[in-house]
Amino acid sequence: MVSRVIPVDDFDLVIFGATGDLAHRKILPGLFRRFVAGQIPETSQIIGAARTQQDDAQFRDAVAAAIVEHAGVKKNDPRLVQFLKLLGYVAIDATGQGGWKELAGRMRADAIHAFYFSVAPSLFGDLAERLASHGMAHGDSRIVVEKPFGRDLASARALNQTLAQHFDEDQVYRIDHYLGKETVQNLMAVRFANILFEPLWNAQYVDHVQITVAETVGVVGRGSYYDKSGAIRDMVQNHMMQLLCLIAMEPPYHFDPDAVRDEKLKVIRALEPVEPADIVRGQYEGDDGAGSYLDDVGDPDSRTESYIAMKVRISNWRWQGTPFYLRTGKRLRARTSEIAITFKEPPHSIFDDTGAPKANELVIRLQPNEGMNLKVMIKEPGPGGMRLVQVPLDMSFADALGAEGQDMPDAYERLIMDVIRGNQTLFMRGDEVEAAWAWTDPIIDSWEDSKRRPEPYDAGSSGPEEALRLMHRDNRRWREIRA
Incomplete structure (x- = not known):
């Protein structure tokens, strides 16, 4: 199987925050890989913009080092040398006037203009205002904004209103890298x-759905940010909400940006309020090799959760009565993300008790080893009667697609190319973000009012014991967390 690489049109991409970790670890290496794949025209410009005072040559040296580290190429690779020719740099004062005239002077009138806000959300408004005042917010320009997009409904609305003063909704790309994953699509x-x-x-046929996003890392190094967000703001309100929507949405009339996002919005609006008894919050404890959550954030009184499990219901005709179980956490047993759809058991078994059929299960693995696994019942080979056994029909992208399955584009690569194309299908719309916060805010408010501490759990475990009981009381079990 040969994948098609469709080049994008000539563009000028400005990366605000170009000296930061995200730009060096994901954005610029991803752009390099798309350049190597032949998707980016050699006439395009990629302009870094940040507070740091440096020239084009210094910026290129820093980017080269980042690409060598994160893209696995050598410094003298001729493809890297060619890619670096696309790069330039402008020192920018995001809240003042320094550098803006120079940036505007570098933008070409005949190219697509894209601006990536890889900065703190507090700077979104300042950047949008200055792009507009210097004539760079025209009809064919577009902006990319990273999460967190607000920390509650009020702040999300304020951000939407700020951006709407200078850019139309079809120019705003709210990026969630989970939507760029091959398996998610x-x-x-x-x-x-x-x-x-x-x-x-x-x-009628689905018993329940489990969505799991488990990480082995803690929050050390980013504790000050994470302690203000917690698992629900960092993962549930955005990444896991998107996975839930894609599983539960109705078929759109067409694979069109607004058609897809309209159906996702209907799912969010159909979510029932979550009862406190259907939520478990946890904090990891330390072990011999690392500290606890409280150690990592430097606050012995923190009530922020590093783990959350919840039972969610959707009030519509398709899903009434089918629970969705969501869980995500830090310092768990393995790094894995998956969606498991467990179907109901056959209404009547014609086999004896030793061969009772088990429920079919479709497991979609997002990471690692992206692929799908469908569990079905078959007859166990050999004589001795009809004995049933459950076996997996297992498909990994690496095996099924050969070399292409092993070298799939990173999520950021795909999403940035979609920005250049002007395709918003895999990006969140403003009303979708606000609806997600409208559902999430009451959950957070109830926690803050109760002042209850999260349940402790051992680092390297599956999470708090209370999360197991959340499932057991429904006569169900969590799938084992394993890589």
Whole structure:
């Protein structure tokens, strides 16, 4: 199988915060890989912008070092040498006037203009205002904004209103890198390009859905940020909400940005309020090799959760009565992200007790070893009667697609190319962000009012014992967390 690489049009991309970690670790290495793949025209410009005073040559040296480290190439690789010719740098004062005239002077009238805000959300408004005042917020320009997009409904609305003063909604790309993952996009392909699953994709046949995003790392090094956010703001309100929407949404009339996002918005608006008894919050404790959450954030009184598990219900015809179980946490047993759709057992078994059929299960692995696994019942080989055994029909992208499955584009690569194309399908719309916060805010408010501490759990475990009981009381079990 040969993948098609479709070049994008000539563009000028400005990366605000170009000296930061995200730019060096993800954005610039991703752009290099797209350049090597032949997707970026050699006439394009990539302009770094930040407070640091440096010239083009110094910026190129720093980017070269980052690409060598994160993209696995040698410093003298001719492809890297060629890519660095696209780069330039302007020292910018985000809240003042320094550097803006020079930046405007570098932008070409005949190229697509894109501006990546890889900075703190507090600077979004200042950047948007200065782009507009210096004539760079015209109709064909677009801006990319990173999460967190607000920390509650009020701040999200304020950010939306600020950006709307200078850019139309179809110019604003709210990026969630989870939506750029190959397997996440395959959720839509599996559902809507195959008649096999869609007739069964409802409460009549699905017993429950589990969405798990587990990490082995703690918050050391970013504790000051994380302690103000917690698992619900850092993961549930955005990444996991997007996965939930893609699983639960109705078929859009077309694979079109607003058609897809309209259906996702309907799911969020159909979410029932979550009862306190259906939520478990946790904080990891330390072990011999590392500190506890409280150690990592430097606050012995912190009530911020590093783990959350919850039972969510959707009030619509398709999903009424089918629970969705979400869990995510730091310092867990393994790094894994997956969605498991457990179907109901057959209504009647014609086999004896030793061969009772088990429920079918479709597991979509997002990371690591991206792929899908469908568990079905078959007869156990050999004589001795009809004995049933559950076996997996396992498909990993690496095996099924060969070299292409092993070298899939990073999520940021795909999403940035979509920005240049002007395709907003995999980006969040303003009303979608606000609806997600409207559902999340009451949950957070109830925690703050109760002042309850999160449940402790051992680093390297599956999470708090209370999370196990959340499932056990429904006569269900969490899937094992394993890589």
